[in-house]
Amino acid sequence: xIENRPGLDFLAxxxxxxxxxxxxxxxWIAFVASTHPPSAFVSxxxxxxxxxxxxxxxxxxxxxxxxxxxxxxxxxxxxxxxIMALMIAIGKIAISMTSAFAIVYFRFPFRNLAFWCIFITMxxxxxxxxxxxxxxxxxxxxxxxxWGLSVPLIASATATFLFRQVFLTIPDELTExxxxxGAGPMKFFRDILLPLxxxxxxxxxxxxxxxxxxxxxxxxxxxxxxxxYTIVAGIKRLADAVDGVPQWHLVMATAxxxxxxxxxxxxxxxxxxxxGLVDTEK
Amino acid sequence: MASITLENVGKVYTGGTRAVGGVNIDIADGxxxxxVGPSGCGKSTLLRMVAGLESISEGExxxxxxxxxxIEPADRDIAMVFQNYALYPHMSVRQNLxxxxxxxxxxxxxxxxxxxEAAEILQIGPYLDRKPRALSGGQRQRVxxxxxxxxxxxxxxFDEPLSNLDAKLRVTMRLEIKELQKRLGTTSLYVxxxxxxxxxxADRLVVLSAGQIEQIGTPLxxxxxxxxxxxxxxxxxxxxxxxxxxxxPHLPGTAHAGTIGIRxxxxxxxxxxxxxxxxxxVEELGAQRxxxxxxxxxxxxxxxxxxxxxxxxxxxxxxxGALHLFHRETGKRID
Amino acid sequence: MKRTAFTNQLLPWLLLAPQLIITFVFFLWPAAxxxxxxxxxxxxxxxxxxxxxxxxxxxxTGSAQYLNSLQVTAIFAICVTVLSMGVALLMAVAVDRMIRxxxxxxxxxxxxxxxxxxxxxxxxxFIFNPTIGILPYLLEMVGYDWNHMTSKSDAMILVVIASAxxxxxxxxxxxxAGLQSxxxxLRExxxxxGAGPVRRFFDxxxPLLSPTTFFLLVVNIVYAMFDTFSVIDATxxxxxxxxxNILVYKVYFDGFVGQNMGSSAAQSVVLMLIVIVLTVxxxxxxxxxxxx
Numbered sequence: 001x002i003e004n005r006p007g008l009d010f011l012a013x014x015x016x017x018x019x020x021x022x023x024x025x026x027x028w029i030a031f032v033a034s035t036h037p038p039s040a041f042v043s044x045x046x047x048x049x050x051x052x053x054x055x056x057x058x059x060x061x062x063x064x065x066x067x068x069x070x071x072x073x074x075x076x077x078x079x080x081x082x083i084m085a086l087m088i089a090i091g092k093i094a095i096s097m098t099s100a101f102a103i104v105y106f107r108f109p110f111r112n113l114a115f116w117c118i119f120i121t122m123x124x125x126x127x128x129x130x131x132x133x134x135x136x137x138x139x140x141x142x143x144x145x146x147w148g149l150s151v152p153l154i155a156s157a158t159a160t161f162l163f164r165q166v167f168l169t170i171p172d173e174l175t176e177x178x179x180x181x182g183a184g185p186m187k188f189f190r191d192i193l194l195p196l197x198x199x200x201x202x203x204x205x206x207x208x209x210x211x212x213x214x215x216x217x218x219x220x221x222x223x224x225x226x227x228x229y230t231i232v233a234g235i236k237r238l239a240d241a242v243d244g245v246p247q248w249h250l251v252m253a254t255a256x257x258x259x260x261x262x263x264x265x266x267x268x269x270x271x272x273x274x275x276g277l278v279d280t281e282k
Numbered sequence: 283m284a285s286i287t288l289e290n291v292g293k294v295y296t297g298g299t300r301a302v303g304g305v306n307i308d309i310a311d312g313x314x315x316x317x318v319g320p321s322g323c324g325k326s327t328l329l330r331m332v333a334g335l336e337s338i339s340e341g342e343x344x345x346x347x348x349x350x351x352x353i354e355p356a357d358r359d360i361a362m363v364f365q366n367y368a369l370y371p372h373m374s375v376r377q378n379l380x381x382x383x384x385x386x387x388x389x390x391x392x393x394x395x396x397x398x399e400a401a402e403i404l405q406i407g408p409y410l411d412r413k414p415r416a417l418s419g420g421q422r423q424r425v426x427x428x429x430x431x432x433x434x435x436x437x438x439x440f441d442e443p444l445s446n447l448d449a450k451l452r453v454t455m456r457l458e459i460k461e462l463q464k465r466l467g468t469t470s471l472y473v474x475x476x477x478x479x480x481x482x483x484a485d486r487l488v489v490l491s492a493g494q495i496e497q498i499g500t501p502l503x504x505x506x507x508x509x510x511x512x513x514x515x516x517x518x519x520x521x522x523x524x525x526x527x528x529x530x531p532h533l534p535g536t537a538h539a540g541t542i543g544i545r546x547x548x549x550x551x552x553x554x555x556x557x558x559x560x561x562x563x564v565e566e567l568g569a570q571r572x573x574x575x576x577x578x579x580x581x582x583x584x585x586x587x588x589x590x591x592x593x594x595x596x597x598x599x600x601x602x603g604a605l606h607l608f609h610r611e612t613g614k615r616i617d
Numbered sequence: 618m619k620r621t622a623f624t625n626q627l628l629p630w631l632l633l634a635p636q637l638i639i640t641f642v643f644f645l646w647p648a649a650x651x652x653x654x655x656x657x658x659x660x661x662x663x664x665x666x667x668x669x670x671x672x673x674x675x676x677x678t679g680s681a682q683y684l685n686s687l688q689v690t691a692i693f694a695i696c697v698t699v700l701s702m703g704v705a706l707l708m709a710v711a712v713d714r715m716i717r718x719x720x721x722x723x724x725x726x727x728x729x730x731x732x733x734x735x736x737x738x739x740x741x742x743f744i745f746n747p748t749i750g751i752l753p754y755l756l757e758m759v760g761y762d763w764n765h766m767t768s769k770s771d772a773m774i775l776v777v778i779a780s781a782x783x784x785x786x787x788x789x790x791x792x793x794a795g796l797q798s799x800x801x802x803l804r805e806x807x808x809x810x811g812a813g814p815v816r817r818f819f820d821x822x823x824p825l826l827s828p829t830t831f832f833l834l835v836v837n838i839v840y841a842m843f844d845t846f847s848v849i850d851a852t853x854x855x856x857x858x859x860x861x862n863i864l865v866y867k868v869y870f871d872g873f874v875g876q877n878m879g880s881s882a883a884q885s886v887v888l889m890l891i892v893i894v895l896t897v898x899x900x901x902x903x904x905x906x907x908x909x
Binding site: 008015030105121132140152232236248255258263270 | 629630640724726734735736878893
């Protein structure tokens with residue numbers, strides 16, 4: 001630092017600690033609420049310290065759930081979310097890599113047209129074309145299926161651009177050496193491109209896993225059978241529960257469980273996560 | 283092993299730009315040919331056409347007795363060493379060497395045997411299980427050559443393989459390549475822009491300029507009898523003095539020439555010398571000194587012994603038979 | 618573009634096929650449908666449709682509800698952007714002063730990125746719950762009677778806070794990266810020129826940070842306009858009295874709940890135009906990123 005000003009350093013720490021506290025506050029309160037019996041919410045305000053029912057509440061939600069809300073046990077919803085998130089992340093990476101490979105390493109008629117078709121998806125977020133997209137999926141009989149949950153979301157211009165960028169930085173000589181070494185296009189893809197893009201794939205996977213796990217509107221629309229409810233969309237159904245009085249301790253336990261996997265991924269793989277964010281935004 | 287023949291080879295890019303035209307070269311089996319010229323002269327394009335990395339727009343390339351114009355690089359039975367080595371960064375040295383053999387379904391024991399041999403020849407045995415990034419520039423260069431050797435191809439193609447090395451290492455590796463090629467006897471085509479590298483390595487030189495062959499010959503032929511002003515200026519260091527004949531009309535036997543060439547090392551100080559220069563700068567090289575000056579507006583450089591006397595004006599004489607005469611318009615040699 | 622290309626003609630199409638098929642079936646076709654729909658009007662029973670030209674769009678410009686939604690969206694987007702970027706910048710500047718504790722603070726600040734907007738909405742919904750929530754309890758002590766079920770402004774504040782909270786971590790990461798890319802020598806030179814810390818921030822740091830700021834501005838507006846659908850749906854559902862009915866929510870509501878296909882499609886088309894403009898602006902920025 002330029003000069004040593006203990007006052008400023010102190011202020012900086014204060015700002016940060018305050019920031020961390022504000023950022024953590026809602027989650028702390030949710031956690032506290034998820035450890036109390038329902039009686040704790042009858043009498044005025046929420047308690048600020050954890051209660052005795054942590055195991056009771058969580059095992060109830062994971063085990064049987066709240067049948068009156070029409071939602072399945074949280075463990076089922078988490079499994080559905082996991083399947084959806086993995087299908088979206090892996091699917092996006094797979095089709096983006098092959099498209100980027102085709103665009104960068106081949107010359108063929110209408111190459112630019114194909115590129116623009118992919119590019120345009122950037123301008124069509126699902127929220128904007130929700131009604132007709134829903135109709136297509138319904139007509140294809142994909143409602144209430146894992147395919148319906150994931151496939152319409154896996155086309156991605158961002159991921160294609162990312163891999164295009166990665167491939168463009170791989171020296172031409174490597175391709176030429178591989179050709180002289182007798183590697184055809186698919187062998188080159190498997191033996192050279194895939195291993196060289198491993199870190200980018202991992203970083204992108206982290207971002208896409210979070211993206212997939214956190215989907216809300218789409219699962220809400222395409223799942224009417226509770227067998228396919230995902231946890232993020234399921235919370236809303238739980239909060240809207242019967243009698244209009246949400247069972248807050250159970251809703252918050254579900255919210256905690258809904259946050260756990262993606263937050264764990266971000267904290268556990270912080271470096272890949274940051275790389276993924278920066279990569280996809282350039 | 284095989285000979286390589288280029289017949290009237292040319293390269294025209296889409297859009298009509300001509301990079302190379304009318305190139306004829308016969309490379310004998312086991313011969314070491316160096317393509318040399320300034321950047322942009324088409325030497326790399328020519329090499330890449332032989333490799334199959336660039337399509338051949340005109341003429342024919344034969345390796346052995348087979349026309350290879352439409353044959354994939356992998357099936358041309360050649361191996362190539364690249365300027366930036368092009369080692370696969372995620373594979374160990376061993377995997378790098380074996381990759382081409384593996385793709386050709388060579389049996390495992392055979393691959394191991396050949397990798398071991400190549401490692402022995404190039405002294406890279408201790409590094410076989412390292413990744414390329416853990417190697418120095420010289421070691422990477424050896425691995426790149428190893429990758430060519432294990433294939434036991436009909437021909438080696440080198441694309442400026444030494445230009446990423448520092449000056450000292452370049453001299454060592456140059457010698458190693460020469461010795462290796464003699465030992466293996468593999469036909470080699472080598473591209474460089476460095477005339478010294480070209481002179482020292484080549485059995486025969488091919489000097490290129492603007493996509494055309496200027497001259498083909500052994501290093502000494504090219505040095506002694508440059509076919510044009512371009513070759514005269516390009517081969518040899520310090521470069522040959524090229525003087526407009528009008529500036530020195532009194533030199534005997536030069537009446538019909540447009541340009542007169544004299545190598546700096548063929549000039550010496552002599553009180554009655556026919557050329558007088560006024561000195562502008564002196565470069566000390568240790569063993570000799572280079573004296574730069576001009577006469578009648580033409581630049582002249584002389585290589586003199588380092589103990590020679592200096593003054594502002596020098597009279598110079600040249601060795602008998604050391605004058606090279608070139609045609610005024612075409613720049614071609616006049617004999 | 619690569620110097621060398623493989624020569625196969627069929628293979629690239631096979632490689633592109635999955636992406637192109639999905640793009641066509643789930644993106645281009647529905648988008649085309651939305652555009653077609655926007656020129657049609659269905660009768661009340663959905664039996665017959667007729668071409669009505671720009672009537673759906675004209676109806677939008679005359680609709681008080683739609684104009685209200687536009688206004689709500691603008692206020693919402695501006696508030697979310699300013700709040701989340703402001704807080705993030707403050708913390709990024711604070712972290713930039715740190716030498717050893719940077720990574721600890723970063724870890725503690727980035728994780729909300731992973732929280733689903735819907736979940737973020739539920740969390741704040743709970744905190745602001747008028748009967749048992751902690752914040753209304755505190756507000757009551759200073760004499761404010763919080764109720765986002767009835768007060769329009771309370772509802773807006775709720776969704777703004779919930780949406781901004783989640784976005785802070787993203788902005789923080791990019792601000793920190795932006796700050797770190799400013800050469801220390803510039804701030805040192807300013808210090809030697811006699812500028813104090815505050816002056817240095819406004820004269821040197823902030824102007825040099827402008828590419829990052831501009832980029833985040835676009836990203837945050839896009840986020841507030843489109844990705845916050847689930848925050849709204851999980852909390853206020855557009856209410857009370859349309860106070861938080863942002864454009865994307867209205868498209869969904871009119872299309873799915875109101876079954877007003879023509880109007881919903883026209884709104885979709887307007888949104889597409891907005892996204893196109895924002896995307897173009899963003900790409901312009903990428904090209905000019907080298908400005909500093």
